[in-house]
Amino acid sequence: MSEVALYAHPARLRAANWLRTLAALGVLIGTVAVLTLVFGRTGERIALLMCVNVAAVVALAVFCGNTGIVSFGHGAFMALGAYASGILTMPAGLQRSALPELPGWLSGYELSVLGALPLVLLVGLCFALLTGSAISRLQGASAAIATLGLLIIVHSIAISAREFTRGSQTFYGVPRITDLTFVLLAAIGVVIVARLYRESRWGLFVRAARDDEDAASALGIYPRRARLVAWTLSGTLATLAGALYGHILGAFSPASFYLGLVFAQVVMMIVGGMSSVGGAVVGVVAVTILQNTVRNLEGGITVVGVTLPEVFGLTTVSLGIAILLVIWLRPQGLVGGFELGPGAGARLLDRIKPTVPVTPTPRPVTTEILKARGLSRSFAGVKAVTDVSFDVPAGRITGLIGPNGAGKSTFVNLITGQYAADTGTAEIDGVHLTGLLRHRIIEHRVARSFQNLRLFSGLTAFENVLVAALAAGYGRKNANAVALRELKAFDLGGIAAMRADNLPYGARKRLEIARALAQDPAILLLDEPAAGMNPAETDDLADRLIRIRQDRNIGILLIDHDLRFVNRLCSHIVVMNRGQKIAEGTPEEVRANPEVIEAYIGRGRVARAADASSTQDQVLAN
């Protein structure tokens, strides 16, 4: 069995992911052990801060790695956690002197650190939900800038809310944590939560939306909601990390959670590789070692009798150099893109017995008809689709052909909510699709593929199909089974563990159809599925589509320029030209239609070829 085939089962794929995370945790625990055993109390303090940083950076990566948006705002959550936990745990006597103006309802609790933690997490959760409702609407650079804005606002509030924080003065009297095991366990807990989330339904949804928001929406994922979940979990975990940080420091000020800290943590995340949980852990360990080594050099050291001069700011400079080197030499980070090769890891996975997957619960056989009525859409005066009406019934493959720019893709985009129709409707089973939000279309069992490949490039082939099944409403076990079924149907089982962007072109085309079929659609809209395939691949795809139509009775709308392919598959063909439907009927009827011939070869040539008996066949055979 080939190495990749070895993992082609959900249990083994999951185990491969966990192995990577466990390896990273091994690095963390090993480093903690070396620090404490070799460097005594100094090493213990470094280890404490390193564990807190692991919790904070993994929390940060829960949002950044899964959404692809770099956040500079997580210092705000850390500050919230530190101040909230500090106030709740501070001895009453110290509190009276440190925070004399603290409102009565907030003073004198004297909770233990563990006792305060649920309340602190609740505060973090509420704050994350509040801020996330705005930030989750944004993407890319604007989202990143919004998080920076959040950091600046919270920093200013922390300075002005003197009765709670002592303003820019040191906030002291916070009970100290010195128990390394407790902090290490907390860090491991955060790593486990992050790993579970990443593999969960919501983790898969948000990673799919990160890679392609349009394709994710077409599957029924609501990207904004998926980002809100990521932000809320990430912010809550960062609040926990902040509380721990505050208890390790014992005294801090708003500056402790500002740009310096945020920059260091972003560097740690990027150095390790922000798209993986293990990457965040390894990044923290690597940068901690770097920072402490450079810090020793900063004060000037003597090497073989030569005393090096003191260089202030060398630690920060080293962070800058580290991030530049990583971006230049290894943009995916130290751990990003790392795949388990053959050897110990593969042998371990081999021991996992693939349980027989459940058979997916069958959905009712479909009888639906997709009806388009008078659909029109213009773009700045260009009439892309004008008054187009026809049916796509279940159990039939309907062809939609026409020259370039005829309006075929726009027609599909109107049905699937990608574009709003100017006029007209599309309905299935009496339900109007036009007017529905994109991610609601799949509820009516209409799935699609895209003209240009729109796979989730950072997800494996298996995850691409799994996420579609989950978005269609399948439970986890059924979704696993559906994903395996579709991968098998398209001969992709052996490459299930490969990232979609590493697959050969033909496999990627098949994967996109497998993904759409995992949604168990009643109607499937395929936009140029054979484009770029060689004749053998096209024939193979035709065989598979014929089998799928027969077995599942689904209705397929097939757009393609390869008319041999269309003729072989379709018993009914619709022809569009310049946005309008110009013909509809059996392949023979369409072939005989002069308007179709004219659309394909032009008016002049039609006239010249008028006597040639083979003209009609030539037109649709090319």
Ligand SMILES: Nc1ncnc2c1ncn2[C@@H]1O[C@H](COP(=O)(O)OP(=O)(O)OP(=O)(O)O)[C@@H](O)[C@H]1O
């Ligand atoms: N988002 C858009 N903005 C502006 N014009 C658009 C947009 N989408 C489509 N069009 C225009 O609408 C017309 C129809 O395009 P469409 O992509 O639907 O044609 P098509 O039949 O799918 O062509 P092809 O076979 O080349 O893919 C074209 O003139 C195109 O430029």
